[in-house]
Amino acid sequence: MERIGRAWNSDFVWSFRHSPVAVVSLALVLVLVLSAVFAPLIAPYDPFDPASLNLMNGFSKPMEPNTFTGDVFWLGTDDQGRDVFSTILYGMRISLFVGFTAVLFALILGVSLGLIAGYVGGWTETAIMRVADVQLTFPAILVAMLIFGIAKGITPVHMRDEMAIWVLIIAIGLSDWVQFARVVRGATLVEKNKEYVQAAKLIGRKPGAIMLRHILPNVLSPVLVIATISLALAIIAEATLSFLGVGAPPTQPSLGTLICIGQGYLFSGEWWIILYPSITLLALALSVNLLGDWLRDTLNPKLR
């Protein structure tokens, strides 16, 4: 109880409680993430069960009974009669899964390489950081598309749809590790000259132990900030790739795929098919991003 009281009064929680933007963002993120996770329980229809689909329900307007069947769909249906609300919930699962996993992949890769570059120095550092520099000169989407294209070329046709999600994750992750590596390398350069690291060297600690046990915990707070902001970017990147048709397959539609599908009906008057997935994507990316901004301001004493 006392612990909770202390945590509640800690500077971190205090600054959270006193930032309306942070509170609203977190609430929104939680609602979206939870509804994605529990999509099977919340969604009124299973949009991927062909048996439950009725083509007669196609192009139902939101909140209006369908002319043929009389069914009412909150957010309307698409061309195949799939409930837009349900597809959004299921689509968000894919988007969030790809986003989280891609960021985790980028984080592990970037933090490890950054730690090694910063601590070991010399040619190792030069090699890692030059690769990072070169990669930074290409837009992330381009890198992701390149990787996606290569992967598509080497995977067998029958596995393509299954593999698509994983290829997407690797493509986004590989285009995103650089900023983790850069920040961690910079922080490591500062930390490795501090006396507590010298003291550990003096004791005879091995470099691996010093990096993992001493330096890593002290470079993690900027990593947390970047991870949050990267999550927003990764979700958008996934949507972009899917929208361009190189991402999630139509059998496993993400938010981007839904927007891509809806785009075809925008000018024929079925605006709801594209509007609602877009709003969801916007809300998700924006709230995660605002949360990341707040984290950065709170954890970075220089900006305070």
Place this chain on the structure above:
Amino acid sequence: MEMPVLSVRDLVVEIPTRHAVLRPVNGVTFDLHRGEILGMVGESGAGKSMTGNAVIGLLDRPARIAGGEILLNGERIDQLHGEELRRLRGKHIGMVFQDPLTSLNPLLTIGEQLTETITEHLNVSAAEARQRAVDGLREVGIPAAEQRMDAYPHQFSGGMRQRVVIALALCAEPSLIIADEPTTALDVSVQAQIIALLKRLCRERGTAVMLITHDMGVIAETADRVAVLYAGRMAELGLARDVLTQPNHPYTIGLMGSTPLASAGRARLYQIDGSMPRLDALPSGCAFNPRCSRAQSKCSQDPSPSLAAHQDRAACWFGGENAQ
């Protein structure tokens, strides 16, 4: 007695935080006369720099002056803002800080900085300002002053840079200099040069100096009078020689005893146990009472007696009576 150059009365500086209002300076009172060097000593957090910053109006928000008066040559300066405050600094009060690099603009030559300050505050022509700047540099002991006018701050060594800062502080002929740890970042040999320089120039011009330092040796060799601060309050005020050789306040006594003395050899150092209380956890009564060997029940109940501006004694209920 002539009017003091600087007169500080019951100065209180407050920092509101979300838990409490902290008072890093709480009831500081002193006078500083023409040509006098007043040492301000105390350990970190005692409020000595905060007092200096309050005098020049350099308190960082949210810190603010919450009480008391500051008079410079008889005029209130604690209420000034913006333009008035800017004219006050430089023209009437010069500043010398611990790190000379932060007080010089790295993008301007020192000549530009000096002439700018001079033309800003004194009514002189550009040519005369330049001449005064060169003279100023020569006076602080910069060799080849004429040529060095066009050099940038980073082209000077630490000691030379601090000399430039002193020239800059003195160039508009202020009546008061606030020197905040002016030699702490310097080596011993350079420190001696800078202290001697500051002392000589202020004596010659009759400039009053508020010398903020933690080094008792520097106080002994430089200051006429000394104010000892503890937890934002004045513990003792008096002639430097008296305070250092016959301290009255138990804190000053402890401080002197814990300084390793050449003559004392290897004897165990006198120890004041504990450390200065944090501002958000000040004890009741006299702030020093939990560490004081003479504390009695009165000390934890009543605040210690406050010091008047020019009375030389300790802010202690028993200081006068029990003095060694």
Place this chain on the structure above:
Amino acid sequence: MNSLVVVKNLTRIFDVSKPWLNRVIEKLPRALLTAVSNVSLNIEEKTVYALVGESGSGKSTIGKMVVGLLPPSAGMVEVEGIDLFKSTDDDAVDRVRSDIQMIFQDLFASLNPRWRVRDIIAEPVAARSGKTDGLAERLLEQVGLSSKDADKYPHEFSGGQRQRICIARALASEPRLIVCDEPTSALDVSVQAQVLNLMSDLKDQLGLTYLFISHDLTVVRHMADRVGVLYLGRLVEEAPRDDLFDDPKHPYTKMLLEAAPKLDGFDRTPDLPEGEIPDPINPPSGCVFHPRCPLAIDRCKVEAPEARQIGRSWTACHLAE
């Protein structure tokens, strides 16, 4: 008395050149900084040897070479007869390493902010997979803190308390030699007194040997048995404490003692030192102190003096007597 530490002709050169490409383009030569030049000294067991000097004197560099954090460019350091960098006897090197510890100046950087005090103090033992039960608690009490402090994090302590924690960590592996690099420079006077007293007590109780590095002459005089004075990486004078302070031989030592502010120096006008410390990348020829030396003669400009014994002092000066 036998020497615990033997330093012979120790030299350390740092390459402070700009990157290769800049040097080629700007046609700059390689810049070498001789931080320590040909220093020899012995530290007797259970004594305090102090190294004094101003910035750039190489005192911290010597400290790092003695503890084995930095390899020498030339010369050698032997602790208990073992050269940490050249010895091939791994067991002996490991044993000697655990006999050496260090205390640092920076009170904030010397403790890992993410570790509990218990783990910080026990690390030297845990790293060698020794038993750490109750170790931190016992050491905390030994350095004057409470055993309850073991569960706290470093930011919960004041400067003086942090230095006590550093001392507790240094004691954990039961060392014989502790290199103290400006251990009290960041502390206030009253706290400095507490830490110096603690260090003296521990030395007597545990039979420790200190290499005490400081720029503060009063602290050195308080702590040291023997003092070495460094100037621009050269050992200019070395003597037992009382000889050095009462009868300094080298003009630099004299200048340093004269320049230091005295607690009883009311109305004193010290003889002011000449000039400032020269650029260590291009040190003066001959005796490096000659441009600032009031006694310098032509010989000093060309010939670097060898250390000579005068009384109980060793002095590297042509003219000292």
